[in-house]
Amino acid sequence: MPSPENETSAVVTFANVRIGFDEGEILRGVSFQVMPRETLVLLGETGTGKTLTLKMAAGLLRPTQGSIAVLGQEVSSMDERELLTYRRQVGFVFQEGALFDSLTVWENVAYRLREDGLEDEEIEPRVAEALQFVELEHTGEMLPSELSGGMRRRVSIARALASRPPIVLYDSPTAGLDPVTAQTIITLILRLRDVFGVTAMLATHRLQDGFALAKFRFDPDAKRVVRIPENGNNGIAPGEPTTRFLVYRDGRVYFEGQPEEIRESKDAYLQRFLV
Amino acid sequence: MGAVLADAFKQLLANIQAYSEMAGRSLANLATGPRYFQDMLDQMDDIGVGSLPIVLMSGFFIGAVMVLQTGSQFTRFGQTALTGDIVALALVRELGPTLTGILVAGRCSSGIASELGSMVVTEQVDAMRAMGTDPSRKLITPRVLAGILMLPLLTALNDFMGLLGGCVASVFSLRLNAVQFWTRAINALDFADVMQGMMKPLVYGFILATVGCYRGLTVRGGTQGVGRATTQAVVVASVMIIAADVFLTKLALYLGDKLF
Numbered sequence: 335m336p337s338p339e340n341e342t343s344a345v346v347t348f349a350n351v352r353i354g355f356d357e358g359e360i361l362r363g364v365s366f367q368v369m370p371r372e373t374l375v376l377l378g379e380t381g382t383g384k385t386l387t388l389k390m391a392a393g394l395l396r397p398t399q400g401s402i403a404v405l406g407q408e409v410s411s412m413d414e415r416e417l418l419t420y421r422r423q424v425g426f427v428f429q430e431g432a433l434f435d436s437l438t439v440w441e442n443v444a445y446r447l448r449e450d451g452l453e454d455e456e457i458e459p460r461v462a463e464a465l466q467f468v469e470l471e472h473t474g475e476m477l478p479s480e481l482s483g484g485m486r487r488r489v490s491i492a493r494a495l496a497s498r499p500p501i502v503l504y505d506s507p508t509a510g511l512d513p514v515t516a517q518t519i520i521t522l523i524l525r526l527r528d529v530f531g532v533t534a535m536l537a538t539h540r541l542q543d544g545f546a547l548a549k550f551r552f553d554p555d556a557k558r559v560v561r562i563p564e565n566g567n568n569g570i571a572p573g574e575p576t577t578r579f580l581v582y583r584d585g586r587v588y589f590e591g592q593p594e595e596i597r598e599s600k601d602a603y604l605q606r607f608l609v
Numbered sequence: 610m611g612a613v614l615a616d617a618f619k620q621l622l623a624n625i626q627a628y629s630e631m632a633g634r635s636l637a638n639l640a641t642g643p644r645y646f647q648d649m650l651d652q653m654d655d656i657g658v659g660s661l662p663i664v665l666m667s668g669f670f671i672g673a674v675m676v677l678q679t680g681s682q683f684t685r686f687g688q689t690a691l692t693g694d695i696v697a698l699a700l701v702r703e704l705g706p707t708l709t710g711i712l713v714a715g716r717c718s719s720g721i722a723s724e725l726g727s728m729v730v731t732e733q734v735d736a737m738r739a740m741g742t743d744p745s746r747k748l749i750t751p752r753v754l755a756g757i758l759m760l761p762l763l764t765a766l767n768d769f770m771g772l773l774g775g776c777v778a779s780v781f782s783l784r785l786n787a788v789q790f791w792t793r794a795i796n797a798l799d800f801a802d803v804m805q806g807m808m809k810p811l812v813y814g815f816i817l818a819t820v821g822c823y824r825g826l827t828v829r830g831g832t833q834g835v836g837r838a839t840t841q842a843v844v845v846a847s848v849m850i851i852a853a854d855v856f857l858t859k860l861a862l863y864l865g866d867k868l869f
Binding site for chain 2: 394418419420422426428429432434445446
């Protein structure tokens, strides 16, 4: 169980969360925490509840039992109106991008800023910055259907970061992409973490995504991705971004720990992800 | 067998409850912000202006065919002059609103259901919620309002085109005088008839928009589900419009008696 002093500083806290539908219970009592600037990688096979976890953290679904606290607010007990306000502090990158297909790329990225009632003069530089961040500044006038799968995900990341949320949730951001494009997306996630200092939760079934996040960081001065220096004993040097893994199995947390532990593990279930 | 029926009945009740809740909220949303005025204008353009061709053309031909049918009966008694009265009354009270309702339901309930259904399956509705927008305010209320505001206008145009079609048919087929037809048609109508004819489309607009939204937002099962929702939306909206017509007619006749 998490200790009380941790609970105050944690950005996300799940305590004994359960959720189920007509087909049965999917999560049967899940507890974990995400610390500031930490990236929690949710690993698991399809249907183990990774997406559900993210949707519950974003307040899109309610747990049937247990409590979820994000940024010091009790999300699981909010009513719909409070949730709408709460969700503005969380960026969500959907699996297929979920871009509004009748709006242009620019309008998609500007969506939340417009909803917040910002003036056009204020919106313009922020959208331009977000699109520049994902290196898609030339696509502003295009419709999502004119973009490739990887580009759509990048726009989706731009849309999530336009309002500068302190937390970003990624639902399988590399699923169905070729290795090169997947690498581009992971680099973007690295940059987002290291430039803006966001706390993140990332659902994936690709262990290499998690390893890349754990081993590398983006150096804003050199403007490139560099390997995180190791301090010899325990992997990551102090002050560096940390990455932790959470593996689900049968509705419970099966494993929680550092990437090395999975790599060195003799456990048959964990080794399946290494292939 | 009993259990299956009980389940189906429970499902039906749950659907009615969820639909009523959604429909009620679509109007209650108006009391508080945010309101999406631009979205409403877009929907008014789509439902109103977009439905003009189908409504105008159908109206013209319905009026014409009514004259042909009634005229052939009236000729037997040498009373063809009454054609204008009959066409005006039937069109303004009943055929105009109900046909417009069904035509627009066929065009717009399906359109709304497939648009919102596609948004649901591609997670766009979830994305909207994730960005702090209430889909009920952004997607449902503008469509419902547009439906309520546009249907009476479409009905009025449909009535006019029906009379025009009737006029043309009576001139060419029954050899009636156009002025005579119009004068009789206009004189046959009193305020209660017009009130009845304009009250019904308000309800029809509400029905066709809410049913389309409900079917669209409750889509299950991918693109196949969207197809199913689209068909169901038209069927349910059309049946509800005709069923509502019975009660609205009864109410309008009662009110007409009491008030005028």
